[in-house]
Amino acid sequence: QVQLVESGGGLVQAGGSLRLSCGASRSIGGITVMGWYRQAPGKQRELVALITTAGRTNYAESAQGRFTISRDNAKNTVYLQMNSLKPEDTAVYYCNFKGPILGLWGQGTLVTVSS
Numbered sequence: 001q002v003q004l005v006e007s008g009g010g011l012v013q014a015g016g017s018l019r020l021s022c023g024a025s026r027s028i029g030g031i032t033v034m035g036w037y038r039q040a041p042g043k044q045r046e047l048v049a050l051i052t053t054a055g056r057t058n059y060a061e062s063a064q065g066r067f068t069i070s071r072d073n074a075k076n077t078v079y080l081q082m083n084s085l086k087p088e089d090t091a092v093y094y095c096n097f098k099g100p101i102l103g104l105w106g107q108g109t110l111v112t113v114s115s
Contacts, residue, residue: 034098035069
């Protein structure tokens with residue numbers, strides 16, 4: 001069974017940067033959209049950013065201008081570069097791979113931004 005493995009979370013001060021990575025445990029096909037979501041304590045999971053196979057991106061308003069999503073199709077890996085982090089960015093971040101017959105979630109990686 002394919003698993004998504006995330007890395008890169010941690011503790012950072014406000015204004016700092018982190019880079020999250022998410023890759024599949026083995027090669028898979030049929031992925032059309034890769035994305036990052038987050039869930040803060042007591043809140044619902046929300047979209048952070050998406051990227052299509054063609055490289056088109058979509059960002060949540062809160063991420064626009066500070067976060068950059070990218071992907072390596074050959075490696076089935078998606079990245080999230082997060083700059084100018086704020087305490088309100090504190091959450092568990094999940095990656096997601098979608099396709100016509102595919103839907104996978106990572107286990108989540110905790111990002112904590114201190115003020």
